[in-house]
Amino acid sequence: MKARDIQKAGGPAGPLLKLASKLMGPATRAGLKKKQITERLRSLVATPDAFLDDPLFGSLAKAMNEDTALEDGALRSMFAAGSKAVERTDPVPWRMWGSDIDQAALDQMLNACRLPVAVQGALMPDAHSGYGLPIGGVLATDNAVIPYAVGVDIACRMMLTVTDMPVNCLSRNRDELIRVLETETLFGSGAAFARPHDHAVMHKDWDFSPVVRKVKGKAQGQLGTSGSGNHFVEYGVLSLPEALQELPAGEYLAFLSHSGSRGPGATIANHFWKQAMDLHKGIPKQIQHLGWLSMDSDIGREYWRAMHLMGDFAAANHELIHRKIVRALKCKVLFAVENHHNFAWKETHNGRDVVVHRKGATPAGYGVLGMIPGSMATSGFLVRGKGNPASLNSAAHGAGRQMSRSEAKNRFAWSNVKKALDAAGVTVISAGIDEAPDAYKNIHKVMQEQADLVEVVARFDPKIVKMAPAKA
Numbered sequence: 001m002k003a004r005d006i007q008k009a010g011g012p013a014g015p016l017l018k019l020a021s022k023l024m025g026p027a028t029r030a031g032l033k034k035k036q037i038t039e040r041l042r043s044l045v046a047t048p049d050a051f052l053d054d055p056l057f058g059s060l061a062k063a064m065n066e067d068t069a070l071e072d073g074a075l076r077s078m079f080a081a082g083s084k085a086v087e088r089t090d091p092v093p094w095r096m097w098g099s100d101i102d103q104a105a106l107d108q109m110l111n112a113c114r115l116p117v118a119v120q121g122a123l124m125p126d127a128h129s130g131y132g133l134p135i136g137g138v139l140a141t142d143n144a145v146i147p148y149a150v151g152v153d154i155a156c157r158m159m160l161t162v163t164d165m166p167v168n169c170l171s172r173n174r175d176e177l178i179r180v181l182e183t184e185t186l187f188g189s190g191a192a193f194a195r196p197h198d199h200a201v202m203h204k205d206w207d208f209s210p211v212v213r214k215v216k217g218k219a220q221g222q223l224g225t226s227g228s229g230n231h232f233v234e235y236g237v238l239s240l241p242e243a244l245q246e247l248p249a250g251e252y253l254a255f256l257s258h259s260g261s262r263g264p265g266a267t268i269a270n271h272f273w274k275q276a277m278d279l280h281k282g283i284p285k286q287i288q289h290l291g292w293l294s295m296d297s298d299i300g301r302e303y304w305r306a307m308h309l310m311g312d313f314a315a316a317n318h319e320l321i322h323r324k325i326v327r328a329l330k331c332k333v334l335f336a337v338e339n340h341h342n343f344a345w346k347e348t349h350n351g352r353d354v355v356v357h358r359k360g361a362t363p364a365g366y367g368v369l370g371m372i373p374g375s376m377a378t379s380g381f382l383v384r385g386k387g388n389p390a391s392l393n394s395a396a397h398g399a400g401r402q403m404s405r406s407e408a409k410n411r412f413a414w415s416n417v418k419k420a421l422d423a424a425g426v427t428v429i430s431a432g433i434d435e436a437p438d439a440y441k442n443i444h445k446v447m448q449e450q451a452d453l454v455e456v457v458a459r460f461d462p463k464i465v466k467m468a469p470a471k472a
Contacts, residue, residue: 020060027056039103092118095390098125098449100402100441105134111287112137117144119354122391124361125449126400126441132289135360135401138394140349144292145304147273149357151342153227154269154307155314156260158371158397159338160238160382160460161322163331165253167237170463177235177329177464178429184324187430187468189228189263192221199223201316204309211271212306215264219313222262224320228468229405230398230435231259232376233321236462244382244457247335255325256380256460257318258373260342261310268310272303295355304344311340337382339363339370341397349392356392364388364395364454372454374399374443376435376465377424381447383454395453399443405434412436431467 020041027037044051044061051061091113096106105127112133113121119140127136132148139149170177186193202223206216226233238254240247261268276291279299283291293300318338326333344357362370366387372395373380387393403411409432417436421428447456 016060016063019063023057023060030056032056039107042107043103090114092120094121094123096123096127097391097396097453098123098127098446100445101125101127101136102129104129105136107286108132108134109137112139112149112290115141115146115287115290115292117141117146117292119352120349120392122361122394124391124394124396124400125446126360126396126398128401130359132287133357133359136396137357137359138361138392139357139359140347140354140392141292141357142354143295145295145300145307145344145355146290146292146357147269147276147303148289148291149359150269150307150344151359152266152269153260153262153342154265155311155340156231156258156342157314157318157338157340158373159257159318159322160254160336160371161256161326161333162238162247162252162254162335163326163329164334165329165331167251167253169253170235170237174427174464178427180325180328181233181235181464181466182429184328185233185321186225187228187231187466189468191225191227191468192218193224196220197224197320199316199320201309201312204312206309209302209306211268212309215267218267219262219264222264222317223313224317224324225262226257226259226317226321226468227262229432230467232431232465232467233257233325234376234462234465236380236460236464238382238458238460240382240458242457245335252334254460255322256371256373256462257321259314259317259321261314262317264313265310268303268306272299272306275299275303307344311343314340337369337371339368347393349389356394358392358394358397360397361394362397362454363393364391365393368393369457370395370454371460372396372398372443372447373460374462375437375440376428376431376462376467377421377426377437378440378443378462380443380460380462381456382458382460384457385454386452388453391453395450396446399440399446401439402441403439405432405439408434408436408439412438426462427464429464429466430469431465432470435467 044057048061048064051057094113109123119142122138124136127134207213235255238252240249243249276293280291293303344355347356364385368385370383412433
């Protein structure tokens with residue numbers, strides 16, 4: 001690696017750059033690839049104390065600790081050079097759950113916890129790298145909201161409906177279930193109804209913000225639709241070992257949906273992220289997606305209101321999908337539960353009022369119910385939160401990807417995936433190969449690793465799954 005590559009990787013600047021350059025040869029001869037060296041340098045810059053005994057990079061870690069000219073490390077120097085507002089030298093307290101989290105996600109979490117508005121963080125066991133805050137990242141801030149710590153798909157959420165239909169309808173009435181699923185909602189990034197649906201959410205105030213007003217027409221058409229990627233609607237079996245509220249123990253035919261605020265949410269997220277970026281010009285590249293908005297500012301209040309409207313819009317999407325399916329199947333609803341992820345909440349933790357961002361994380365306050373799905377061929381779980389303060393009352397929002405979409409497309413073929421689906425008794429109506437079950441982490445391991453965050457109330461096993469077609 002050349003000096004400029006080391007600096008791009010987040011390596012030290014100034015006098016220590018020469019020392020870092022000298023270590024590249026031994027590291028390469030030791031068998032480390034460029035990507036591995038890059039990841040190690042990023043981690044070393046963030047926490048040099050952890051590398052003091054490293055046989056390859058220990059001398060650099062010691063030099064960084066001893067060199068006061070770099071003001072407690074290169075990351076501190078880069079922050080100071082990029083923005084006078086970014087002054088935190090040590091990250092705020094944060095804790096990680098899980099053992100299978102990529103280094104990029106760890107780096108993103110560490111950077112987020114160095115923001116001057118950060119108060120506390122947590123990383124869930126399904127975490128993987130994203131933009132700004134990692135997917136599965138939880139961050140409490142002081143009187144500030146971070147658009148990209150909420151996420152692009154604002155208020156993405158889960159909804160489970162338990163019906164009175166016999167479980168054997170999954171096989172006996174399979175064709176009818178599929179027909180209803182294909183006619184009652186649409187899938188894909190641009191999916192919209194030719195005859196838009198109506199809902200109370202469309203009669204709220206959409207004129208308080210130019211960007212919100214701009215997306216209202218698109219929202220009207222996309223109301224009651226599902227997105228692309230990992231969004232789905234699926235029928236399955238809910239296995240409830242003990243009675244829940246008015247629902248006796250037993251097995252039930254249920255259906256589960258996963259989607260968010262669709263195109264309107266993405267437009268709003270990107271608009272306010274750019275606004276936040278403009279307020280913090282010059283911040284280092286590794287935190288450029290973490291621009292924040294003060295809750296006391298007009299732009300901060302505007303985003304907060306837009307975020308909540310997108311929350312209502314996402315909830316309306318699910319409500320319409322479930323209502324239409326129930327009506328078409330002529331069944332009764334015995335029980336339903338839903339929850340956001342990709343959202344921010346005003347909460348009190350450790351006696352302090354904070355804004356808690358859960359980007360791909362499920363609210364898990366004490367006694368709070370939520371749904372954590374697996375993949376198209378693995379179980380999901382209805383859970384009850386334990387209210388663990390170390391996780392800011394949060395839990396995983398799914399199994400979590402263990403590889404990128406492009407890698408999954410290159411690695412898997414439907415001929416092989418179908419064997420796994422058949423073995424699990426799952427019919428997939430449509431989906432992209434990048435959603436293959438093996439593209440995800442082991443959901444059972446994820447659940448074990450967060451046993452102190454949630455308790456399992458019921459298991460949901462998917463049987464008929466519909467996602468957006470590969471190119472939708």
